Amino acid sequence: MTTDQVMTIQNLSVEYPTPERTVFAVNDISFEIKRGEILGLIGESGSGKTTAANAILRLLERPGRVAGGQVWLNGETELLSLPEHEFRQLRWSELALVSQGAMNSLNPTMRVRDQIADGIRAHETNPAALTKRALQARIHELLTMVGLPDRVYRVYPHELSGGMKQRVGIAMAVALSPALVIADEPTSALDVITQRVVAQTLLDIRDRLGISVLLIGHDIALMAQLADRIAVMYDGHIVEAGPVTEVLKSPAHPYTRMLMDSMPSLLERKPLVVVDEAAKLEFSHYLKPPLRFVEVAPGHRVAQFD
Amino acid sequence: MKQNLLEIRDLTKIYGGGLLSQSPPVVALQHFDLLIPEEPAQIVTIAGESGSGKTTLANLILGFVRLTSGLMLYRGMDVTRMTKAETLTYRREVQAVFQDPYSVYNPYYRVRHIFDVVIKNFRLGSGRRESRDLMEDALRLVGMKGEDILHKYPHQLSGGQRQRMMVARAYLMKPTLIVADEPVSMIDASLRAMILDIMLKLRDEHNISFLYITHDLSTAYQIGDEMHLLYRGLTVEKGSTMRIIENPQHAYAKDLIASVPVPDPAKKWQGRIQMADENEATRHTLSPRPVYWEVEPGHWVAEG
Numbered sequence: 001m002t003t004d005q006v007m008t009i010q011n012l013s014v015e016y017p018t019p020e021r022t023v024f025a026v027n028d029i030s031f032e033i034k035r036g037e038i039l040g041l042i043g044e045s046g047s048g049k050t051t052a053a054n055a056i057l058r059l060l061e062r063p064g065r066v067a068g069g070q071v072w073l074n075g076e077t078e079l080l081s082l083p084e085h086e087f088r089q090l091r092w093s094e095l096a097l098v099s100q101g102a103m104n105s106l107n108p109t110m111r112v113r114d115q116i117a118d119g120i121r122a123h124e125t126n127p128a129a130l131t132k133r134a135l136q137a138r139i140h141e142l143l144t145m146v147g148l149p150d151r152v153y154r155v156y157p158h159e160l161s162g163g164m165k166q167r168v169g170i171a172m173a174v175a176l177s178p179a180l181v182i183a184d185e186p187t188s189a190l191d192v193i194t195q196r197v198v199a200q201t202l203l204d205i206r207d208r209l210g211i212s213v214l215l216i217g218h219d220i221a222l223m224a225q226l227a228d229r230i231a232v233m234y235d236g237h238i239v240e241a242g243p244v245t246e247v248l249k250s251p252a253h254p255y256t257r258m259l260m261d262s263m264p265s266l267l268e269r270k271p272l273v274v275v276d277e278a279a280k281l282e283f284s285h286y287l288k289p290p291l292r293f294v295e296v297a298p299g300h301r302v303a304q305f306d
Numbered sequence: 307m308k309q310n311l312l313e314i315r316d317l318t319k320i321y322g323g324g325l326l327s328q329s330p331p332v333v334a335l336q337h338f339d340l341l342i343p344e345e346p347a348q349i350v351t352i353a354g355e356s357g358s359g360k361t362t363l364a365n366l367i368l369g370f371v372r373l374t375s376g377l378m379l380y381r382g383m384d385v386t387r388m389t390k391a392e393t394l395t396y397r398r399e400v401q402a403v404f405q406d407p408y409s410v411y412n413p414y415y416r417v418r419h420i421f422d423v424v425i426k427n428f429r430l431g432s433g434r435r436e437s438r439d440l441m442e443d444a445l446r447l448v449g450m451k452g453e454d455i456l457h458k459y460p461h462q463l464s465g466g467q468r469q470r471m472m473v474a475r476a477y478l479m480k481p482t483l484i485v486a487d488e489p490v491s492m493i494d495a496s497l498r499a500m501i502l503d504i505m506l507k508l509r510d511e512h513n514i515s516f517l518y519i520t521h522d523l524s525t526a527y528q529i530g531d532e533m534h535l536l537y538r539g540l541t542v543e544k545g546s547t548m549r550i551i552e553n554p555q556h557a558y559a560k561d562l563i564a565s566v567p568v569p570d571p572a573k574k575w576q577g578r579i580q581m582a583d584e585n586e587a588t589r590h591t592l593s594p595r596p597v598y599w600e601v602e603p604g605h606w607v608a609e610g
Contacts, residue, residue: 044494045465162356163581191355191521196565197581218495221524221567225574245571262496263569264524266551272499272506272528276449277464280496 005075006179006212007033007056012069014048014055025051025064027236028289033180038206038213040227040244042220044259047233049216053182055080056214057097058087074179092123096178100185102169106157112168113139113153119172142171145208146201163194167201174205181205184216199226220263224248229299232256237287242300252302255283309382311482311515312367314340316595317376319362333590335359335366336539338376342483347515349505351526351547354536355562357590360519363536364487367517368402398428401476405488407468411460417468418456420475428479444474448504466497473504477512484508487519502529523566527551535559538590544598545605555607 014026026048033039043049054060056071056079071079073094079087099105107115116139124130129138143152146167157165166186173181183202187195203226205211215227223230224244231241232255240253251257258280261273286305293301317338323331338359342350352360365371366378369385378385380396388396404410411417421441424430431437442452448470460468469489476484486505490498506529508514520526526533530547535556542556554560565579596608 044496192523192565193355193561193579194581196567196575196579199567200575200578219567220495221569224569224571225567248569248571259496260569262499264498264528265569266524266527266563266566267568267570267573269527269548272503274499274503275496276500277466277497 004034005032006035006073007214008070008072008075009052009056010070010072012052012055012071013067014051014060014064015067016064024067024236026055027287028069028291029231029233029236029238030069031231031238031241033212033214034228035179036206036210036212037228038202038215038226040215040217040223040230041233042217042223042230042259043233044218046235048236049233050184052233053097053184053214053216057091057095057182059097089123092119092173092178093125093176094179096173096176096181098166098169098173098181098183098186100188102173102186103162103165103189106165106168108157111154111156112143112160116142116168116172116175120175123176138175142175143168145174145204146171147197147204161194163190163197166190166194166198170198170201170205174209174211177209178211180212180214182214182216185218186215187222188217188219195222202226220248220259221265232259235284235287237289237291237303239286239291239303240301242297246297246300250297250300252296252300254286254305258283309344310341310379311344311381312340312342313377313379313382314338314367315377315379317363317366317378318374318592319359319366319371320374320592333539333592334362335536336590336592337595338363338534338536338541340534342515342517344381344482345513347509347513348531349509349516349518349529351530351533352517352519352536353521353523353526353533355521357538358536359539360521360536361487362539364402364485364517364519367400367485369397398479399482401479401481401484403469403472403476403484403486403489405492407465407472407492408460410472411468413460416457416459417463417471418452420471421456421478424475424478430478440478441474444478445471447477447507448474449500450474464497465493466500469493469501470504473501473508477508477514481514483515483517485517485519488521489518490525491520491522498525499528505529523551523563535562540593540596540608542596542608543606549602549605553602553605555601555605559607 010030012026012029013024016023016025041049055066066080073079117135120135121130148164148167187198190198202213206213217223227244229242230244230247231238234255240247240256251260258275262275291303294304295301319335321332321334322329352363354360366373383392425437431440445452450470490501502525505516518530526547533547533550534541535543537558543550543559551563554563598606598608601607
């Protein structure tokens with residue numbers, strides 16, 4: 001069965017028990033990712049965006065644990081309750097990760113071609129795709145896909161720049177045509193021009209391969225360039241979500257508005273909007289769970305505040 | 307005649323390439339010129355991508371590495387030939403704020419330790435009371451209070467608070483120039499304005515100049531006066547920050563400015579951008595000193 005939704009997250013919570021109290025890093029969040037869309041999950045440090053991604057990928061480290069909720073893949077498989085050996089089969093083949101440090105997670109002693117081949121061999125189930133010739137052709141195709149020159153096939157990671165390594169990471173992530181790629185701050189460590197090239201690559205895999213992307217980041221401007229829809233996280237909650245054009249044009253939640261106001265722009269030199277830590281904490285008064293959402297425009301939902 | 311605060315002429319830094327060196331030399335920064343007047347204080351942005359030489363420049367000014375050739379004058383004194391007393395003054399008056407506001411703290415000490423050390427080493431205050439007043443004064447400037455903060459450990463502060471502490475520490479020395487190397491790039495976007503605002507205040511109310519080293523043109527656009535845009539160790543464009551960003555001339559500057567994402571889905575990147583196929587091993591080579599032409603008043607571009 002295929003549905004319009006690649007992933008549906010329902011009431012996901014992640015808790016970290018501490019001696020004093022239990023901290024909810026992710027607090028009852030729900031959202032869905034449609035087929036072929038780029039969903040931007042945006043938040044500042046400590047908002048819970050990476051924890052949410054790790055929970056979906058079952059990569060949470062103790063003492064963090066999922067306190068509740070469900071994650072449905074393709075509307076048919078609930079990931080959080082799946083036995084480990086079954087979940088492992090979905091990694092890479094259905095769900096792949098590109099992390100901020102993907103460029104540093106390449107094995108320095110292996111040529112790029114061998115690393116990509118390794119990933120394919122470990123997860124590919126069709127034996128015809130594993131012949132030397134088939135593998136070779138596929139790796140070349142993947143490198144072209146992410147816009148890398150052919151020489152990359154033979155080189156070692158240290159011979160590549162950061163942006164090129166990041167694109168090797170994307171090539172590996174899409175090697176098995178997963179339904180969803182989770183990209184966690186994939187361009188944050190890169191220069192502006194390199195960031196644009198890597199962002200272009202993410203758009204390409206969506207446009208040409210139809211792969212959905214959950215893009216996690218803190219940069220509203222980058223989200224405006226890439227995402228179809230965005231969800232804004234603050235203190236473990238999603239406070240606002242909707243089509244990117246709609247949310248950025250008429251941000252409804254005070255926190256989203258503050259984020260937008262504090263964003264510098266090259267379009268105009270405007271006075272600085274100074275926000276301090278205390279002012280940011282104020283927003284937590286709006287968060288009295290369970291949050292209730294209002295739809296202010298089609299598909300644009302905002303947590304109620306008063 | 308009025309002296310300049312900092313004058314740099316044809317500064318070049320080449321790493322490696324010594325007699326016993328196995329690998330070819332790397333030209334990190336070349337033919338760099340800079341003039342910061344004593345007054346009025348200004349925020350000079352040094353912008354460029356990684357490998358452009360901007361941090362090398364900071365390291366040269368702060369004396370962490372030695373220059374290969376060129377001239378660096380602080381208030382008319384050659385920085386490489388200062389007496390011990392002059393060096394001490396230079397070290398006090400030229401301060402630094404770095405990118406990572408965590409790694410500069412010793413996690414085992416309370417944060418007041420960084421104040422205690424500078425007060426002691428530079429004999430800024432005599433007695434507990436005077437030291438305390440100095441600290442409070444510096445903290446007030448960055449919007450913090452001693453009682454809230456000084457007894458804490460670094461991990462108990464947010465990134466923004468830690469960075470404000472570093473600015474306060476720099477201010478404590480009554481500097482003339484603060485070299486700020488990516489001071490806000492590890493801080494949440496919504497808290498960046500706070501640090502930038504403190505920089506403006508120090509410039510306007512305390513006559514402290516900044517060398518603002520960053521790859522982020524949008525914050526430079528908000529606060530910068532002059533800008534030098536570096537590309538592979540060379541200044542390709544310099545002059546008014548606003549003019550360069552609004553009217554870039556050099557091919558690299560155009561690409562760079564067009565690639566800064568705009569927070570408006572209606573203004574998407576136009577077309578595609580290609581990256582040169584280069585690897586980390588590509589060495590920058592020494593070029594002839596570029597000729598600059600003035601495209602409009604106060605806006606210079608490297609020829610060719």
